[in-house]
Amino acid sequence: MRIPLLRIVPDDTKFDFMRFRRISFPVSALLSIVAIALFFHNGLNLGVDFVGGTLMEIQSKQGPADLAKMRSTMSSLNLGEVQLQQFGAPTDVLIRIPQQPGGELAQQQAAQKVRAALGDTVDVRRTEVVGPRVSTELLAYGMIGLLVAICGIFVYLWFRFEWQFALGAMIANVHDLVLTIGFLSLFQIEFDLNGIAALMTILGYSLNDTVVIYDRIREMLRRYKKMPIADLLNISVNSTLSRSVITHVTVTLALLALFFFGGHAIHAFTATMLFGVVLVGTYTSIFIAAPILIYLGVGLGRQEADEPSPTKFEAEVTKMGKPSGVAKPAAAKR
Amino acid sequence: MLYISRWKMLAIIATTLIICAFAIPNFFPKDVVDAWPKWAQRHIVLGLDLQGGSHILLEVDSNAVRQEKVNALRDDVRRVIRENKLSPASVTVKGNTVEVRIREGADARLALQKLQELSQPLGGLLQATGQRSVDVVDAGNGVFRLTVTEPALVERIRQSVDQSIQIIERRVNELGTVEPSIQRQGVDRVLVQVPGLQDPQRLKDLLGKTAKLTFRMVDMTTTPEQAQQGRVPPDSELLYGSASENKQPYVIEKQVVVSGEDLVDAQPGFDQRTSEPIVSFRFNTNGARRFAQATQENVGRPFAIVLDNEVISAPVIREPIIGGSGQISGNFSVQSANDLAILLRAGALPAPLTIIEERTVGPGLGQDSIENGLRAAWIGSFAVIIFMFATYGLFGLFANIAVAFNVAMILGILSLLNATLTLPGICGIVLTVGIAVDSNVLIYERIREEVRAGRSALNAIDAGFQRALATILDSNITTFIAAAVLFYIGTGPVRGFAVTLGIGIITTVFTAFTLTRLMVALWVRWWRPRTVPI
Numbered sequence: 116m117r118i119p120l121l122r123i124v125p126d127d128t129k130f131d132f133m134r135f136r137r138i139s140f141p142v143s144a145l146l147s148i149v150a151i152a153l154f155f156h157n158g159l160n161l162g163v164d165f166v167g168g169t170l171m172e173i174q175s176k177q178g179p180a181d182l183a184k185m186r187s188t189m190s191s192l193n194l195g196e197v198q199l200q201q202f203g204a205p206t207d208v209l210i211r212i213p214q215q216p217g218g219e220l221a222q223q224q225a226a227q228k229v230r231a232a233l234g235d236t237v238d239v240r241r242t243e244v245v246g247p248r249v250s251t252e253l254l255a256y257g258m259i260g261l262l263v264a265i266c267g268i269f270v271y272l273w274f275r276f277e278w279q280f281a282l283g284a285m286i287a288n289v290h291d292l293v294l295t296i297g298f299l300s301l302f303q304i305e306f307d308l309n310g311i312a313a314l315m316t317i318l319g320y321s322l323n324d325t326v327v328i329y330d331r332i333r334e335m336l337r338r339y340k341k342m343p344i345a346d347l348l349n350i351s352v353n354s355t356l357s358r359s360v361i362t363h364v365t366v367t368l369a370l371l372a373l374f375f376f377g378g379h380a381i382h383a384f385t386a387t388m389l390f391g392v393v394l395v396g397t398y399t400s401i402f403i404a405a406p407i408l409i410y411l412g413v414g415l416g417r418q419e420a421d422e423p424s425p426t427k428f429e430a431e432v433t434k435m436g437k438p439s440g441v442a443k444p445a446a447a448k449r
Numbered sequence: 450m451l452y453i454s455r456w457k458m459l460a461i462i463a464t465t466l467i468i469c470a471f472a473i474p475n476f477f478p479k480d481v482v483d484a485w486p487k488w489a490q491r492h493i494v495l496g497l498d499l500q501g502g503s504h505i506l507l508e509v510d511s512n513a514v515r516q517e518k519v520n521a522l523r524d525d526v527r528r529v530i531r532e533n534k535l536s537p538a539s540v541t542v543k544g545n546t547v548e549v550r551i552r553e554g555a556d557a558r559l560a561l562q563k564l565q566e567l568s569q570p571l572g573g574l575l576q577a578t579g580q581r582s583v584d585v586v587d588a589g590n591g592v593f594r595l596t597v598t599e600p601a602l603v604e605r606i607r608q609s610v611d612q613s614i615q616i617i618e619r620r621v622n623e624l625g626t627v628e629p630s631i632q633r634q635g636v637d638r639v640l641v642q643v644p645g646l647q648d649p650q651r652l653k654d655l656l657g658k659t660a661k662l663t664f665r666m667v668d669m670t671t672t673p674e675q676a677q678q679g680r681v682p683p684d685s686e687l688l689y690g691s692a693s694e695n696k697q698p699y700v701i702e703k704q705v706v707v708s709g710e711d712l713v714d715a716q717p718g719f720d721q722r723t724s725e726p727i728v729s730f731r732f733n734t735n736g737a738r739r740f741a742q743a744t745q746e747n748v749g750r751p752f753a754i755v756l757d758n759e760v761i762s763a764p765v766i767r768e769p770i771i772g773g774s775g776q777i778s779g780n781f782s783v784q785s786a787n788d789l790a791i792l793l794r795a796g797a798l799p800a801p802l803t804i805i806e807e808r809t810v811g812p813g814l815g816q817d818s819i820e821n822g823l824r825a826a827w828i829g830s831f832a833v834i835i836f837m838f839a840t841y842g843l844f845g846l847f848a849n850i851a852v853a854f855n856v857a858m859i860l861g862i863l864s865l866l867n868a869t870l871t872l873p874g875i876c877g878i879v880l881t882v883g884i885a886v887d888s889n890v891l892i893y894e895r896i897r898e899e900v901r902a903g904r905s906a907l908n909a910i911d912a913g914f915q916r917a918l919a920t921i922l923d924s925n926i927t928t929f930i931a932a933a934v935l936f937y938i939g940t941g942p943v944r945g946f947a948v949t950l951g952i953g954i955i956t957t958v959f960t961a962f963t964l965t966r967l968m969v970a971l972w973v974r975w976w977r978p979r980t981v982p983i
Contacts, residue, residue: 240813260935330920365890378817
């Protein structure tokens with residue numbers, strides 16, 4: 116049983132994450148502005164769920180699909196700008212028909228027309244027809260849902276921690292959502308109900324990560340009454356770093372499997388999650404969620420806290436090396 | 450933390466195994482499971498995106514309901530005027546309001562009283578709300594305004610949806626598909642979900658038709674050509690034949706001789722002489738009597754069979770039809786005759802329904818999705834398992850066993866709830882595998898830290914569990930809130946994702962608190978380790 120075990124993060128990592136905030140905060144602010152600008156400039160590639168219209172996935176029965184021929188067939192139907200896109204195998208094509216004027220019935224008729232025009236040469240594998248009323252509702256529900264989730268989590272964190280933590284977590288994770296939306300906008304990844312699910316999951320998991328670090332910070336706050344806050348945050352982030360990395364490796368493994376082997380139907384979904392959970396989420400919990408607590412005045416009620424000094428930080432880490440007694444204040448509350 | 454009493458141990462193992470056992474029926478073919486006792490038959494239902502099928506959201510045409518309600522009120526007002534000799538009076542309809550001006554010098558108090566009798570309390574005897582179906586306002590000078598109230602309209606729409614659901618059920622059941630689901634959604638909507646359908650168009654045709662069948666006389670006082678120029682007699686209307694009849698115009702009396710409600714049976718068949726497809730029908734006694742009377746009085750005149758304001762055929766009455774049965778012919782194909790018979794047997798919808806959302810997945814795509822989903826699940830789980838073993842050795846093995854039970858428990862709970870598994874739902878399970886090990890990672894990392902802090906093996910393990918469990922609970926609740934919200938706002942596949950994600954969080958917390966702890970505790974008891982191998 117003496118096989119050396121994998122250690123991704125060395126045991127005595129003491130990276131000064133808090134000093135890095137002078138870089139990470141401006142960078143995040145800049146990226147957020149870019150993301151918002153992208154959103155307003157490019158917009159999102161909203162799927163039929165939110166703009167209405169028809170989506171059809173077809174498979175040509177005779178070899179690769181002839182997109183050019185299909186395009187001319189579609190343009191003769193007078194259905195506005197019909198988009199055709201190869202989807203996975205060369206035989207598979209995704210057809211997007213914009214919302215038709217004339218209410219609910221017109222959407223159904225458009226889908227029927229396309230089906231008739233393609234005739235028996237193709238196999239219709241999927242049809243989604245969303246009328247104007249439903250698409251408006253779905254978009255509204257999606258946005259309301261995101262807001263409700265954010266508020267719900269805020270309230271929960273407020274109960275469990277102090278308000279500074281709740282606020283810090285919210286700022287950090289809204290920042291995640293903003294960056295993810297920027298990503299969606301930049302690559303024009305189709306945003307539909309699955310996209311909302313992806314955003315919601317990103318929100319949940321980034322917070323999960325943040326909460327683990329905050330939990331540790333809270334514990335440290337109780338244990339070390341005199342340590343400068345920046346040092347305390349540094350110790351907390353460093354001591355949870357190994358966990359953060361390992362967990363993200365496992366989540367990434369799961370997501371990569373879904374991305375590469377889960378088929379085309381969930382590509383956009385997993386790509387969004389890979390970006391949001393893996394790239395942004397990890398970065399945020401460490402470089403934004405923790406340091407922001409300094410600005411929100413966490414731990415000010417304890418002792419006067421100075422600017423962080425490297426020497427003090429080193430000293431405290433060694434001090435921490437001793438076991439802290441069995442009846443520790445951190446465990447008392449649980 | 451490491452001492453677990455014998456009873457607790459048994460309880461943990463029993464709970465885990467029982468929950469896992471509920472997943473068993475999913476691994477046996479349906480005909481095998483059918484022979485088991487009812488309580489053991491619960492299983493996961495594959496979503497429409499996996500098994501193929503149609504999801505169709507219909508909305509009751511509330512304008513039509515409103516129109517019908519206001520027209521009924523107008524007819525009632527006219528009847529009141531006639532019965533109480535208030536005419537000559539003028540009755541006009543404006544939106545939801547019927548305005549009536551009674552004869553000058555007529556008894557306005559009597560009129561008000563009689564008109565007020567048209568207004569009924571809403572909600573029946575059991576749920577009386579104090580609201581009434583019609584607002585009656587005396588505007589003075591013999592003018593009264595009667596308005597259909599909004600609650601009355603909502604109630605009528607609700608009733609329409611209830612009736613529609615029954616009728617749709619009858620129609621869909623005729624298609625012979627397995628486990629169709631027809632549910633009310635909101636006030637004015639019906640969600641129809643039919644799995645494994647080859648031809649969604651036929652389903653939509655059956656759903657979209659109101660199927661209001663009437664037998665009426667053709668108005669012979671004018672010609673269709675005159676009517677098309679705008680001269681339609683007040684008690685008649687201009688209707689057209691079906692497309693297969695070249696949309697031929699007819700002038701049809703508004704008065705209905707017999708309606709589809711009086712049908713007791715309708716069957717597709719073939720005409721004995723021409724052998725073209727027909728639909729034969731039978732009236733109930735009431736309908737038969739009225740039809741006999743009408744045909745006796747009108748021999749030699751044509752009558753029309755009208756379905757949803759479209760004339761199917763307009764044959765000439767050659768002799769009185771007394772038996773109460775007859776047949777409809779009208780250029781049918783075998784399929785359309787069959788469908789018409791289904792529609793007539795199921796009855797007419799109280800108000801037209803519009804399809805406002807359709808999602809259909811073919812069986813081929815569904816099968817592909819299952820294969821892709823399962824492949825991704827296996828590969829993802831395998832990668833995670835290897836990684837965990839490489840990182841934590843024996844403890845990684847514990848984590849992997851816990852994750853395996855975790856997934857089995859998710860499947861068990863999904864079966865217990867008869868929940869629907871969708872493609873995003875499979876994603877949710879794969880993600881849970883990635884996340885479930887997080888609880889183990891939290892515990893193990895904490896143990897590593899405690900060891901580093903100089904604790905003995907037993908102490909470190911104990912403290913590691915104690916501190917990590919609090920964190921596990923806190924961190925998982927945030928994700929659970931997101932999953933819960935997603936469940937409420939989501940429909941179909943997305944809801945499936947929320948379900949597996951939510952259940953996955955619960956089982957993850959459960960296994961962290963019980964199974965992982967149990968395995969480590971037993972290992973400690975048997976091995977009495979000096980050092981922790983992580």
